[in-house]
Amino acid sequence: MLTELDTIQTEALAAIRDVAEETALEAARVGFLGKKGRLTVAGAGMRDVPAERKKDVGQKLNEVRTAITSALEEKSAELIARRDAAAFASIDPTLPGRPLPQGGLHPLTLVLDEAVRILRRMGFALAEGPEIESEWHCFDALNTPADHPARNETDTFYFENGKLLRTHTSSVQIRTMEKEIPPVRIIAPGSAFRRDEIDATHLSAFHQLEGLYVDRGVSLADLKGTLEYFFREIFGSKTEVRFRPHFFPFTEPSFEVDLKLHAAGRAAKWIEIAGCGMVDPAVFTEVGAKRGDAAYDPDSVTGFAFGMGLDRLAMIMYGIPDLRLLIENELRFLEQFRG
Amino acid sequence: MNVSLQWLSDHIDISDYSMTRLDELLTFAGIEVEGVRSLPDHLVVAEILSSEKHPDAEKLSVCQVDDGSGTPRQIVCGAKNYQVGDKVPLALPGCVLDAGDGRTFSIREGKLRGIDSLGMMCSAKEIGLGEGEDGLLILSSSLVPGTPLGEVFPAVFELEITPNRPDCLSHLGVARELAALAKKPLKGLVHHGVSTTPVKSAAADEITLSSETCPYYTARILRGVKVTESPAWLKAKLESIGLRPINNIVDLTNYVLFETGQPLHAFDLAKLDGGIVVRAAAEGEKFLALNGEEYELSADDLVIADRTKAVAIGGVMGGEDSGVTETTTDVLLEAAYFAPAAVRRTGRRLGIHSDSSYRFERGVDPLQIAGVSDFAVQLILELAGGTADPELLVAGAAPAGPKPVALDNDYCRAVIGAPLDDGTIEEILSSLGLEKEGDAWAIPSYRLDLVRAIDLVEEVARVHGLDKVPSRTRATFSATSKADQFYDFLRSVQDRLAGLGFYETRNLKLVSAAQLADDLATTHRGMSPVRLKNPLNDEQDYLRPGLIPGLLASAARNQRFGRHDLRLFEAGRVFTATPKGEEIEHEHLALLLTGARVRRSWADSKPSLLDIHDLRGVLEQICPEGLNFVTIEDPRLLCACRIEIGAGKKAAAIGLAGIVPPARARELDIATPVLVAEMNLKKLMAARRGDPTHADLPKFPGSSRDVAMLVPRNLPAGAVADFLRAHPEPLLQSFELFDLFEDPEGVKLAKDKKSLAWSILYRSPDRTLESHEVETAHAKLLDSLRSGLHVDFR
Incomplete structure (x- = not known):
């Protein structure tokens, strides 16, 4: 099981790394962490783990979840930043200021x-x-x-x-x-x-x-x-x-x-x-x-x-x-x- | 008055004073030096001996000139207006000439296009003798080469003598002043206070005085005089101060005037029919003066007459037909005193300002009249021969001289604010010819201005100089005045408007009758514009009743220079008269907007035009207290509105706003709508809320409901707002119009309807409102609108 978890982690991180859009990132999240996601499904296997190994496997499970979650967050932040930057990328700040009426005293x-x-x-x-x-x-x-x-x-x-x-x-x-x-x-x-x-x-x-x-x-x-x-x-x-x-x-x-x-x-x-x-x-x-x-x-x-x-x-x-x-x-x- | 330095040197030796020092001495004694004409050293008369073309320069000539040294001097010259034999000014090496603008240049020996030039021949302009034509100044042929030009044109100061110092209107007077300032003695008399001629009281057929404006008249008869040209020295003296020589007798009277300050007049005795009569003129009496003009006199004018006719306007000007000419042999020399106010009145009414009237109207030394007559007679006998009657004919008495003036030296020190010791004060007064008599000072007869202690303090301050008085700074606390409050309010309005894109204008407060048609400020019946009695011209014959006429003129002027987008304002005083003719002054503020709402730019290449809602928006910015436009009928405006602050019974009308009729705007070449407003600034200030009072922030949320109402298109939004404001619902907190929809095509909405959408906020100060409470309140409002304003809802 530990091996399986390692594999999930490796594949998840690779999948997340290659994601280029927020929808794909969401799909990856669902694919690994959703109700039917691979980690969730693997986690359900805890029932079959012998009692003396439950602790180790549980710990591994948490580590893998944390790694995937943080990779997701990191990627999400990156994608949001990219989207924000793209939203303002076409702005030309060298244009003259938008004119306001100018006045003055005699x-x-x-x-x-x-x-x-x-x-x-x-x-x-x-x-x-x-x-x-x-x-x-x-x-x-x-x-x-x-x-x-x-x-x-x-x-x-x-x-x-x-x-x-x-x-x-x-x-x-x-x-x-x-x-x-x-x-x-x-x-x-x-x-x-x-x-x-x-x-x-x-x-x-x-x-x-x-x-x-x-x-x-x-x-x-x-x-x-x-x-x-x-x-x-x-x-x-x-x-x-x-x-x-x-x-x-x-x-x-x-x-x-x-x-x-x-x-x-x-x-x-x-x-x-x-x-x-x-x-x-x-x-x-x-x-x-x-x-x-x-x-x-x-x-x-x-x-x-x-x-x-x-x-x-x-x-x-x-x-x-x-x-x-x-x-x-x-x-x-x-x-x-x-x- | 022109004062010749050479002439002054008859009275005082000031050879050790440079022109600059003299200028300073006079300036800091209160005698303004308006101009100085002084020729530099090393500038002499030269005769042109020969002139040949410069071998290498088309426009230059090489001249040999006689500079008086005996050896010809070579000068290269560019002028063309001379002939060999002419006498011209020559600046020798070392001569420093004024280049204008406060700069100077020095003449040096040099070469011009390879030819030696040992000086410069000068034009009148180059040596400061006038703007004149180009080319060399050609001098009188009688001058001797080598003569310093300063002797030909002696230095002259143009002095402005203040009206309190008539004693300085003569060379003797200026010399007296310089003597006091420079602490130098006078060479001769201080004034002509002594006459040695026996006096004879004139018989009635000799002199009759019948007017108070001439209290004292003297005449001296001279017989067998020879009227000729004046000698050179006399002509030179008069010419040096800009007078034209006429003949020896006339020139002498002029000379004596500028020498002593006492005007004289010489009559041809043969042209007088009987003795002198000093009388008021007959109303409408005609008089031909020696300036060739005929004057119509009034009973207020004083004339010197013989038995049959006026021969002079007393103290002002002699007659054309009674003056001294070449055929004159016997002369009556008048020396008199005329009352200043009367001379001034006559001179002003007739528009005659003569050297005589200038002195009489300021006051002549009453005690030197007979002495000056003596002095003049002596000169006439010397220059014109003949004999003088042994006695001076006198009628009346000279006015008394000034009375002694007491001065407390402590008072003097207190006013000046400097610790002057008694010695300094007394030395200054003595130097001016005052004499200490106990506690008081005897005043010389020529100082008619010294009457009170403060007059003596002025003398001390003037001669001592303010530069020697230590500066002191002390202050008193001042409470804020009403004017301070208004100033601060006005400044805040000015700043706010400038921040909103307005330029402040200041138009002339005088307007033409035609401009009155643009006025909006006069709103009350019976009020009328204030007209000047003596306007300068018909462009400026009324005081502005309001600010719009000026703003429109400024707008029109800017249009002419291609400035079509304008936001202008002016704050200032306006003037009206009540039906009773009482003038009232108000402080007003006016705004004018026209053209594009924003400057055309990449951001908005077709900006929309300013409209009346922009105007109102601006006004709402400067009156945050809540402002209303109430539509009214006013033929001077389209969309005329009364500007009100506050609502209901407390509403105060403060001015008027609207659109200038396009026909008028087109006259001014303005093609866009011109929006204007004018209001009373003091009323605006009064309506302003005082210091803000803090209100607790609402503790509970409000709840808003939107309502779109269908109303007749001609129902003003203001009427709905008034209705909402008056609606007696305690929970109704505020409302705002957030949408206006009209369909001129009549497709989405009937043409005669419009939709107004309001957001209504309900709130209670003590609880969060339940939804049903809001619904109930809102339903009541809708019912009320339906029944009260007959509106439908969309």
């Missing part, structure tokens, strides 16, 4: 968002105000003389009811101080409007970012440190920043900020990027009169303000040569900023 949004992220880390909160403004918020409260040229109808858009389109986001300084008491530390991105013909460097509607910090003891040193930090975060820690004295009605002292920047392939050049200064005490006085309290008493608080053109910042950051590209919304342009 470069101005990207610039604004970078600025906002930096300034928020520096403790500024956002503020906003109307774009259709009163002359008081846009000019009077900002210490702009009644006959200042900026108020001309040739320069500023007006409405029949006397309101105007704000010419700068500085009006949000006033809007904020009307509502909030110091310390005030805000940034206000938004649209501003000037009566300019649209060309490569002018838009009748453009974007600014305004900043205001009012507190006790705010100084030019704070203004300088704040803007240096901000521009170095954007343009790199080695960026040179300089402050040129200038004049704005609503700040005193006032400065223009230049950055020394490299355009591609050119020598580094000073580029004007922002205006800033200490809030003119006349602005606090005007706000105080409107509020009817002493929250902005110019003898107790000082503040700095700054403003910059976001469109210009985008031009500088991305090397955009013509502002009109920013309002034409061509995919050929927008796709370049997909990020």
Whole structure:
């Protein structure tokens, strides 16, 4: 019987080895291990084995079953793996990806968002105000003389009811101080409007970012440190920043900020990027009169303000040569900023 | 303002300052140097002595030139526009010329095609004297060879003087500023504050002042002057700053203006009919100015007149018929003060901007008017002869000079944020001509801008320089504002849309009247678009009432460049006016989709077109709170839908969606359906659920049943959904439309019917439902659908 078992094992393993398909493997399993399979049938012969040999034969029977079972499993795994591989064999992974729609943000949004992220880390909160403004918020409260040229109808858009389109986001300084008491530390991105013909460097509607910090003891040193930090975060820690004295009605002292920047392939050049200064005490006085309290008493608080053109910042950051590209919304342009 | 360096050197010795250093000095004092015209060294006048063809180069000539050294110099030249005997600029070896773009090149001795060339003859462009024509710059024949060209064209700064510094609108003023900055003395007067001429109060028939806008008027009579060409030095001075010489009297008044900042005017006495009357113009009074233009004046304008007619617009411009000409022998020289606001008003209204009005409208030094008159009279007598009346005729009084200003040095230090010592502060103020008087500072009469302590702080900060102030960084904590919350919400919407394949656009906020027809945002009766009073042109005369007009324009533009598959969005402010005329600003979001659903590729070579269900799918992505389209009638759209968030009584309308009428799309050359939606972002934000609240996961399985219902084709699926949502069955957990079948041929289904197949999920939170419970609930639902919506089941 032991010999027979050896023979079964040899034949079974050979049969399994030569199997090429899963159905044949199943047939082999049934042929050897099924109810009428050769091993099953041989196993039935255990009854006739003398008692003293039952143990040896039983052991042999188990060994043979185990060998055949594991050969079957091994072969089965091999056949399944072969089938799986065949199922994917014809795939060409070098084909271009199945296209999904691609989109992106406007470069101005990207610039604004970078600025906002930096300034928020520096403790500024956002503020906003109307774009259709009163002359008081846009000019009077900002210490702009009644006959200042900026108020001309040739320069500023007006409405029949006397309101105007704000010419700068500085009006949000006033809007904020009307509502909030110091310390005030805000940034206000938004649209501003000037009566300019649209060309490569002018838009009748453009974007600014305004900043205001009012507190006790705010100084030019704070203004300088704040803007240096901000521009170095954007343009790199080695960026040179300089402050040129200038004049704005609503700040005193006032400065223009230049950055020394490299355009591609050119020598580094000073580029004007922002205006800033200490809030003119006349602005606090005007706000105080409107509020009817002493929250902005110019003898107790000082503040700095700054403003910059976001469109210009985008031009500088991305090397955009013509502002009109920013309002034409061509995919050929927008796709370049997909990020 | 153009400032000649040579002219400045009449007042201050700045020969040790290079142009670059001067530029920096002025720039960091707040005087912007907009341009510099300066000729390099080793650039001289040369006379061309001979010119012969280059033996080996068709286009070159070999010239011998006189460079003033006595020995002819050989130059190879490519220009053709000269003749032998012409005087031209010659760059000698060592000369450094500007190559543009911030680069320079040096002139060296060399060979051109084998022939020695010992320098370069230059065009106007090559030496920075203008864009000019090609070819050599031909100079005046009177120039002497060897003269440095810098003497012929002295260096000039083009300065931008900020409006608060009218005292710098003269060479004397700029010299004063430089003296303070460079810590150098002035060679002569600080200003013409002293007059030695006796003053005579003018009689009424000599000068009458009848307007507050001219508080002070002086006149000096000169007789027997000879009007001629100006001497060379005077002409050169005026030409150096870009003025055209006219005659000695006119040139002198111009010279004095640019020298002192005080505008003067010379009248031909013979053309005046009686004394001077300073009065308001008559309404509609006509005036022929010396620029040849006739102006119609208003009662708001000030004129200088004689008994019968206006002879000048006060402080702005003289008249064509009363000025000094070659026949003039007697002159009335006006030196006056005109109120800044009035001059500005008149200049602006008439559109005249003269050198005089520019200074009067910013404010002239009130205390040097008589002194400047003296100075001018002296010059006229020297150059034109004649005699001056011994007295200065004066009417009114000059406005008072600035009052003393108190400055607490601690305040100064606090604003600047730097530990400046008292000495430094006081040294700076003194250098600017201020004088300490006790606690206060006396202000020079030309510094009309120094009125408050902060004005003095500005002077200290400006002269000290911010570069010397240590930077400080300190912050205050800021609470999240409403604007912060909105910004973050908007950013999340922007990012989500970009991720869904949309490009963000930003259109101009000003639109044309024609574009208003594309607007979808104005939905309430009585609301109207906001029109500008003074638009720039009729392409931009309204504020956008909504975002669709801009998006359609952007879509049309992209179509023109062959980009047919578009997913665009814009977020931004829109503007409307209430019936009462009150403007309202809203934050809106709009989407536009058109063209293929996916990009054509190997995976889908004939992609289907985007439809309104794509639009809704996108909106469902950006409003996960549950969104409904409610069909409405709106002539501006096909398939018009109101976008609602929430259901039933809590439903909030947030905007509009639909298909742009194909006729309009075709006008824009868009052949595919254009799907648009516009909504109010703040409403969308308000409808957004707050922080998520965790709900326990269901402990028991649900059981679903499918139902295919046959309904009229025109019954909206939304109506069925509403019905299901309202069905009062506590076990009904959720439902989903998983199949829609229509047969336009009417074969498998009647043409006027459609089949909607829903999967309905039943579940109980506290037990596994028995099969019969589900069947009972489902049967009730089917009954209810049958009786409530009259649907049949397949």
